Amino acid sequence: MSELTRIVVDAMGGDYAPAEPVKGAVDALAESDRIKVILTGDAAAIEKELEKYSYPAERLEIVPTTQVIETGEPPVKAIQSKRDSSLVVGLNLVHKGEADAFVSSGSTGAVLVGGQGIVKKIRGIQRAPLAPLIPTAKGVSLLIDCGANVDARPSHLVQFAVLGSIYMKSIMGIENPRVGLVNIGTEEEKGNALCKETFPLLQACPDINFIGNVEARDISAGAADVYVTEAFVGNVILKMYEGVGKTLLHAIKDALMSSTRSKVGALLIKPALKSTLKKFDSSSYGGAPLLGLKGLVVKTHGSSKANEFRNTILQCIQFKEEDVNGKIQEFLAKQSAEKEAAADKE
Amino acid sequence: MSELTRIVVDAMGGDYAPAEPVKGAVDALAESDRIKVILTGDAAAIEKELEKYSYPAERLEIVPTTQVIETGEPPVKAIQSKRDSSLVVGLNLVHKGEADAFVSSGSTGAVLVGGQGIVKKIRGIQRAPLAPLIPTAKGVSLLIDCGANVDARPSHLVQFAVLGSIYMKSIMGIENPRVGLVNIGTEEEKGNALCKETFPLLQACPDINFIGNVEARDISAGAADVYVTEAFVGNVILKMYEGVGKTLLHAIKDALMSSTRSKVGALLIKPALKSTLKKFDSSSYGGAPLLGLKGLVVKTHGSSKANEFRNTILQCIQFKEEDVNGKIQEFLAKQSAEKEAAADKE
Numbered sequence: 001m002s003e004l005t006r007i008v009v010d011a012m013g014g015d016y017a018p019a020e021p022v023k024g025a026v027d028a029l030a031e032s033d034r035i036k037v038i039l040t041g042d043a044a045a046i047e048k049e050l051e052k053y054s055y056p057a058e059r060l061e062i063v064p065t066t067q068v069i070e071t072g073e074p075p076v077k078a079i080q081s082k083r084d085s086s087l088v089v090g091l092n093l094v095h096k097g098e099a100d101a102f103v104s105s106g107s108t109g110a111v112l113v114g115g116q117g118i119v120k121k122i123r124g125i126q127r128a129p130l131a132p133l134i135p136t137a138k139g140v141s142l143l144i145d146c147g148a149n150v151d152a153r154p155s156h157l158v159q160f161a162v163l164g165s166i167y168m169k170s171i172m173g174i175e176n177p178r179v180g181l182v183n184i185g186t187e188e189e190k191g192n193a194l195c196k197e198t199f200p201l202l203q204a205c206p207d208i209n210f211i212g213n214v215e216a217r218d219i220s221a222g223a224a225d226v227y228v229t230e231a232f233v234g235n236v237i238l239k240m241y242e243g244v245g246k247t248l249l250h251a252i253k254d255a256l257m258s259s260t261r262s263k264v265g266a267l268l269i270k271p272a273l274k275s276t277l278k279k280f281d282s283s284s285y286g287g288a289p290l291l292g293l294k295g296l297v298v299k300t301h302g303s304s305k306a307n308e309f310r311n312t313i314l315q316c317i318q319f320k321e322e323d324v325n326g327k328i329q330e331f332l333a334k335q336s337a338e339k340e341a342a343a344d345k346e
Numbered sequence: 347m348s349e350l351t352r353i354v355v356d357a358m359g360g361d362y363a364p365a366e367p368v369k370g371a372v373d374a375l376a377e378s379d380r381i382k383v384i385l386t387g388d389a390a391a392i393e394k395e396l397e398k399y400s401y402p403a404e405r406l407e408i409v410p411t412t413q414v415i416e417t418g419e420p421p422v423k424a425i426q427s428k429r430d431s432s433l434v435v436g437l438n439l440v441h442k443g444e445a446d447a448f449v450s451s452g453s454t455g456a457v458l459v460g461g462q463g464i465v466k467k468i469r470g471i472q473r474a475p476l477a478p479l480i481p482t483a484k485g486v487s488l489l490i491d492c493g494a495n496v497d498a499r500p501s502h503l504v505q506f507a508v509l510g511s512i513y514m515k516s517i518m519g520i521e522n523p524r525v526g527l528v529n530i531g532t533e534e535e536k537g538n539a540l541c542k543e544t545f546p547l548l549q550a551c552p553d554i555n556f557i558g559n560v561e562a563r564d565i566s567a568g569a570a571d572v573y574v575t576e577a578f579v580g581n582v583i584l585k586m587y588e589g590v591g592k593t594l595l596h597a598i599k600d601a602l603m604s605s606t607r608s609k610v611g612a613l614l615i616k617p618a619l620k621s622t623l624k625k626f627d628s629s630s631y632g633g634a635p636l637l638g639l640k641g642l643v644v645k646t647h648g649s650s651k652a653n654e655f656r657n658t659i660l661q662c663i664q665f666k667e668e669d670v671n672g673k674i675q676e677f678l679a680k681q682s683a684e685k686e687a688a689a690d691k692e
Binding site: 136137150151182184191192193195215216217218219220221231232233235236237238239240241242243244245246247248249250251252254255256258259261262264265266267268269270271272273275276277279280 | 482483496497528530537538539541561562563564565566567577578579581582583584585586587588589590591592593594595596597598600601602604605607608610611612613614615616617618619621622623625626
């Protein structure tokens with residue numbers, strides 16, 4: 001057996017902390033004997049939750065912390081001032097090599113700032129993108145970048161494409177993942193300045209399977225496995241997904257409750273509808289990794305329940321065992337060797 | 347009775363031309379006696395369609411043209427070379443003051459390029475935005491800009507906000523329309539460079555009711571009446587709407603057909619569901635106006651049926667009778683007077 005994957009779970013992050021992160025950790029421990037979970041947070045509160053369950057104590061550790069970063073806090077200041085928070089202490093464990101991964105449902109801004117500032121980027125990575133998996137009609141695709149660093153440059157997007165491809169191949173088992181550039185038309189010359197400059201770079205990149213521009217209307221159909229986009233647009237896509245889905249389902253629910261006839265119908269269709277909508281439930285795919293860091297940092301939804309924590313924790317095993325970061329470093333080494341060779345030629 | 351609103355309909359534009367634009371024109375003539383419709387296109391083909399209906403011949407005119415601009419053609423070249431196309435001839439009628447409005451379901455690029463190049467912008471308008479109405483849980487909102495001119499500047503977005511407000515007040519009857527800036531967070535300091543620069547300008551603009559940043563997840567809920575955004579993002583929003591809605595409804599349909607039980611249920615819920623989904627059917631709101639031009643140019647969906655043409659044609663009456671362009675000019679005059687006064691002070 002290979003060594004255990006050591007995963008820190010921020011027990012104080014998210015709407016349902018500490019109950020749900022703790023339950024998710026216990027569930028993951030029951031599911032896999034290849035992990036060790038380290039919970040950071042208020043020791044008494046965590047222990048109180050743990051009393052409800054039986055679990056393999058030798059694979060669960062509590063690292064007590066005294067502070068909590070709240071969702072509304074300015075991230076940079078919070079990371080700097082709350083050195084004994086569950087988030088900062090957890091990220092430091094990864095930085096020091098005492099853990100392989102960090103999972104948090106806390107403030108997105110704090111996870112992004114802390115991930116880059118404490119765990120730090122792999123040498124050669126220009127930006128660490130946040131890359132959630134999004135459900136599509138064909139299965140699941142990666143949307144990269146949805147992070148906090150907007151106004152990206154073309155070279156950033158090319159790195160995102162490579163990082164996303166490595167991730168989808170290693171973690172989701174997709175051979176030769178199709179990379180699409182999110183654009184407002186499918187023709188090469190379409191789009192804003194960023195897209196126009198990025199298109200030929202993606203086309204020339206030997207490390208990806210670039211299929212061209214993808215329009216936003218084809219994203220949910222699964223037109224590509226990796227959707228490359230600048231963070232502002234990525235954020236809009238992710239939230240449109242959430243918003244439109246919610247609005248439509250609300251409207252449908254209201255319609256179903258509008259008459260006796262439709263209420264009876266609703267009862268009959270419920271099982272079939274439930275299993276369909278489950279496919280579009282992002283929590284079953286786990287959280288969004290912040291790629292390109294020296295360790296794995298994963299952000300789960302603020303409203304995550306135990307199931308999402310469990311799935312995210314299990315995802316971390318594969319990230320380590322498939323050596324995703326090793327593959328990223330291989331790519332970077334190859335890229336810099338190519339650059340040097342090109343420079344020598346001149 | 348005020349004078350007739352003269353509306354050119356491009357009889358050769360869209361997937362179902364000339365049948366559906368002609369039928370839409372006939373339906374609109376039956377609905378309102380305040381319009382005259384001018385059909386541009388292949389006279390024989392139009393007359394063949396017209397034979398199917400009875401209509402007030404004194405209020406319908408055919409202007410025969412010999413060319414058609416296809417969807418795939420590069421817009422600028424098409425506009426320049428096909429001077430006798432239904433689209434170019436139609437736009438020229440508006441330019442020459444022989445018509446008040448032009449409606450086309452043809453190539454979006456050609457409508458945008460032709461609208462700006464032939465009908466021309468009102469003096470003082472920096473960019474003419476394409477502004478579709480989008481259905482929301484609360485009714486309908488305006489998304490401005492979804493056009494072809496990406497990489498907008500802050501001052502463009504401020505004009506969009508004013509144009510959108512005038513439109514929603516005059517055409518949709520919304521008093522003091524709420525203007526939201528599409529952003530990746532609600533706090534003032536959030537977003538990309540464009541949003542950060544635009545926010546204080548919108549806040550300082552006395553001619554609009556600015557309510558702050560709006561996240562994409564709240565768009566479909568109806569968080570604002572006018573969503574201001576740069577065209578690339580606007581296009582993504584519009585197409586996400588379309589795509590996610592389609593994917594979800596497909597999935598739900600599949601689920602309903604998956605078992606005998608669900609099929610029976612589907613029959614029972616059908617009437618209620620249909621009326622709900624009708625609310626989210628963008629065709630009932632008519633096409634998207636290209637605002638800020640010297641005449642009205644409206645782009646309808648490529649897949650428009652008679653109903654959308656009819657609704658779009660009727661919308662044009664209000665645009666003229668409410669003197670939307672007069673109100674836009676008033677605003678521009680006021681703005682330039684303020685600028686001069688400010689310059690005099692210095």
